[in-house]
Amino acid sequence: MTDSVPGRLTVSRATLDDWQVVSGWAADEGWNPGLRDGPSFFAQDPEGFFIGRLGDEADGAGEPVSAISVVNYDELYAFLGFYLVRPDQRGRGYGLATWRTALAHAGKRTIGLDGVVAQQDNYRRSGFELAHRTIRYVGSLSGGGPRPARVLPVEAAGLRAITAYDAASYPADRPRFLESWLTAPGHRALARIVDGTITGYGVLRPAHGALRVGPLFADTRADAEELFDALTAEVDDTPVVIDVPETQPHAVALAEARGMKPTFPTARMYTGPVREMAAERVFGVTTLELG
Structure with missing residues (x-):
């Protein structure tokens, strides 16, 4: 699956090797992911990881600038994470383009996320509602x-x-x-x-x-x-x-x-009911x- 958008950004499914780069971005943000999280994440839903690249090619040769995961657990529930844009590429619409491409993977499932509190209003505009804060x-x-x-x-x-x-x-x-x-x-x-x-x-x-x-x-x-x-x-x-x-x-x-x-703190939010x-x-x- 690939999706090209204006500005030469191509969004496609990420590999586990790609996710080593994305995990480094997350570490730079202070999120501190586990050193060996990737294989376990991909074990659940290897199709649920997306990366945006700048360049005309959709074969993985472009420069990675954005990422997101939308991992499906079953027919009713998915979870969104790793919503990132490289700091030097922010403010150009790459994050939103990556978001839109990845969310289609969840279909009609309820989606959960743990987002930074400052982004709650943005998530709410995309249909997420606050469940509780996590500290x-x-x-x-x-x-x-x-x-x-x-x-x-x-x-x-x-x-x-x-x-x-x-x-x-x-x-x-x-x-x-x-x-x-x-x-x-x-x-x-x-x-x-x-x-x-x-x-x-x-x-x-x-x-x-x-x-x-x-x-x-x-x-x-x-x-x-x-x-x-x-x-x-x-x-x-x-x-x-x-x-x-x-x-x-x-x-x-x-x-x-x-x-x-x-x-x-982070904000646990859902787009709909959970069991x-x-x-x-x-x-x-x-x-x-x-x-």
Whole structure:
């Protein structure tokens, strides 16, 4: 799929190699994506990544200047992220052209996004409505202590059970994404299991100069605390980042109790209804790029 627009911009589907460039742009913006996010993102929907290039050729030879992802999870839900234009090319309509091309990929699905608060009005004009704010917390933690007996590597629970728990806490089933996310190099994935039942799970992954927690889903604050502390037990003062729904007071309290400080908010917005889910389980969102 390609779409040429005035100004010699050609928008086409991106490759995983292209996304290394786009991830670098995101890092420059301070979004701090994980170092190995790309393969897991593409595992969910390899057709959902778009890049805009300047030049007359649509074969990937042009200069990349814009990007966006619109990842389809199922027949009802998609998520938008990585909406970027290179700073030296802004104000020329390239972002809007890339946006319009990519949104067609979602069809009639409800689309979610986590956008910067300053862009809420622009997103609202495109049909998005605010659901809640998400706050990024950052802190340098000193881990230590044994891992609780009921916190185990996710393999002890099994992919099917983790996928089912995740599905109850998220607007869509995402087994392809999780199969990659839980086992990606450098990712630490743990579950809390009580009498054979999952009461929460979480993942820690390396990012640019920090470690990211996401998701952190748990039945109670106590479950989430055990998971968070186990995930961060060996961080050795490395900054840790977690994105917390502002509407989840127990999640905010967990982050603040560990000395983490709020940095910047984002706005979770949707174009329509999403299925019922256990929002009270969400102590940390998975990623701002894929929800």
